Amino acid sequence: MIGAATAYYLCKEGAEVMIVEAEDLASGASGACDGFISLQTKQLGSHLDLARESAQLFPAIAEDLEVDIEYNRCGGLMLARNAEQLKEIRARAKKLKAAGLQVEVLTPSDLKERLPDVSKDIKGASYCEDDAQVNPYKLTLGMAQKAQEMGVTILKGCKVENIVVTNNRVREVNTTAGSIHSRRVICAAGTGSNQIGKMIIVDIPIMPQRGQILVTEARERLLDAIVSGAEYLGTKANIAGLMPADEEASKLGLGFTAEQTASGNILLGSTREFAGFDDGTTPEAINAIAKNAIGFLPWIKDLDVIRSFAGLRPYSPDGLPILGTVKGVKGFFMATGHAGDGICLAAITGRLISELVLDGETSMDIEPFSLYRFK
Numbered sequence: 171m172i173g174a175a176t177a178y179y180l181c182k183e184g185a186e187v188m189i190v191e192a193e194d195l196a197s198g199a200s201g202a203c204d205g206f207i208s209l210q211t212k213q214l215g216s217h218l219d220l221a222r223e224s225a226q227l228f229p230a231i232a233e234d235l236e237v238d239i240e241y242n243r244c245g246g247l248m249l250a251r252n253a254e255q256l257k258e259i260r261a262r263a264k265k266l267k268a269a270g271l272q273v274e275v276l277t278p279s280d281l282k283e284r285l286p287d288v289s290k291d292i293k294g295a296s297y298c299e300d301d302a303q304v305n306p307y308k309l310t311l312g313m314a315q316k317a318q319e320m321g322v323t324i325l326k327g328c329k330v331e332n333i334v335v336t337n338n339r340v341r342e343v344n345t346t347a348g349s350i351h352s353r354r355v356i357c358a359a360g361t362g363s364n365q366i367g368k369m370i371i372v373d374i375p376i377m378p379q380r381g382q383i384l385v386t387e388a389r390e391r392l393l394d395a396i397v398s399g400a401e402y403l404g405t406k407a408n409i410a411g412l413m414p415a416d417e418e419a420s421k422l423g424l425g426f427t428a429e430q431t432a433s434g435n436i437l438l439g440s441t442r443e444f445a446g447f448d449d450g451t452t453p454e455a456i457n458a459i460a461k462n463a464i465g466f467l468p469w470i471k472d473l474d475v476i477r478s479f480a481g482l483r484p485y486s487p488d489g490l491p492i493l494g495t496v497k498g499v500k501g502f503f504m505a506t507g508h509a510g511d512g513i514c515l516a517a518i519t520g521r522l523i524s525e526l527v528l529d530g531e532t533s534m535d536i537e538p539f540s541l542y543r544f545k
């Protein structure tokens with residue numbers, strides 16, 4: 171996703187670009203995820219600013235691409251299961267509102283209007299009308315295809331094995347299909363970014379964070395918004411008051427998400443686990459996701475689950491992206507570490523990295539996402 175979005179924006183400025191992909195387009199996290207463009211779940215400050223800028227780019231992208239990316243500004247709900255969660259959600263909504271986001275807190279009876287068959291146990295929710303959804307797979311393929319039409323070469327099944335640096339400047343990329351001369355290289359390798367960093371002797375601290383998802387049969391429209399539970403935010407942003415209460419859920423990093431795709435299937439999520447590069451699903455997580463989902467939306471129990479999958483989020487130590495240059499290696503750029511937000515942040519990442527590569531500066535401050543914040 172991040173590589174395709176960056177290539178797309180670079181090409182719009184007339185750059186000559188090559189995408190080097192070890193497997194296939196969307197074979198990584200971008201083909202194994204949800205499509206939330208969720209603003210209310212972002213950390214206040216520069217993370218939220220980035221997400222809002224990105225969200226604003228999606229309508230134009232949807233217009234521009236030949237592929238229908240199923241962009242839908244459907245709004246987003248975050249559900250509270252108890253009074254403590256509601257208190258936390260209310261406090262957060264106040265801060266988000268002060269930052270200019272359209273967020274309102276709903277009582278259980280207000281909520282019934284937006285989500286009629288929600289569990290009686292839900293104590294309230296926050297609603298953000300700017301939250302949206304997109305088909306991540308189609309977005310990745312659509313951006314890559316458009317970039318290709320503008321002249322990008324896409325090398326699939328071609329793994330980067332080494333990057334040659336001489337006199338503190340990137341000169342060449344060695345791949346399984348031969349060498350490519352280039353004075354500029356962008357690392358958008360998701361969970362492969364740490365390996366890429368080693369090639370230029372820089373530690374890019376990205377580790378895989380697994381997320382598992384269930385897919386139900388396709389049905390008539392049952393959900394008009396993207397929906398999450400407060401624990402989803404807790405596990406994502408490490409908020410003590412919103413962590414899952416039971417031990418098993420806590421071990422899995424379980425947080426409820428649900429979205430109905432344009433084809434009618436409902437995606438139910440998800441987990442946040444550190445299981446190395448194992449991208450398999452597990453019976454424990456599948457059971458826990460299903461049980462948890464029914465706790466929020468009891469009618470889910472009547473749907474057939476047709477599939478499950480897992481993806482590996484590129485996770486940095488603070489869960490925020492790593493964007494920018496590295497010291498001492500000219501021509502090397504990083505666009506990685508988007509963790510659970512890479513679809514939402516793809517558009518703005520592509521645009522900012524294109525600006526950085528071509529102009530040496532960006533229209534938004536990316537210093538908060540510098541690699542050197544960890545040092």
Ligand SMILES: Cc1cc2nc3c(=O)[nH]c(=O)nc-3n(C[C@H](O)[C@H](O)[C@H](O)COP(=O)(O)OP(=O)(O)OC[C@H]3O[C@@H](n4cnc5c(N)ncnc54)[C@H](O)[C@@H]3O)c2cc1C
Pocket residue numbers: 171172173190191192193194195196197198199200201202203204205206207208328329330331358359360361362363365366380381382383439440441480481482483484505506507508509510511512513514515
């Ligand atoms: C369960 C789950 C749910 C999610 N839900 C959402 C959501 O609702 N909204 C949202 O915004 N985000 C979501 N995400 C996060 C999102 O999927 C990721 O942030 C995003 O896909 C990362 O994109 P990427 O391009 O950086 O990485 P990837 O999609 O993993 O792409 C990296 C690519 O680099 C290639 N590569 C790696 N090493 C090399 C090498 N040496 N040479 C050549 N190629 C290489 C890989 O083959 C891969 O194709 C979710 C993730 C998961 C797992």
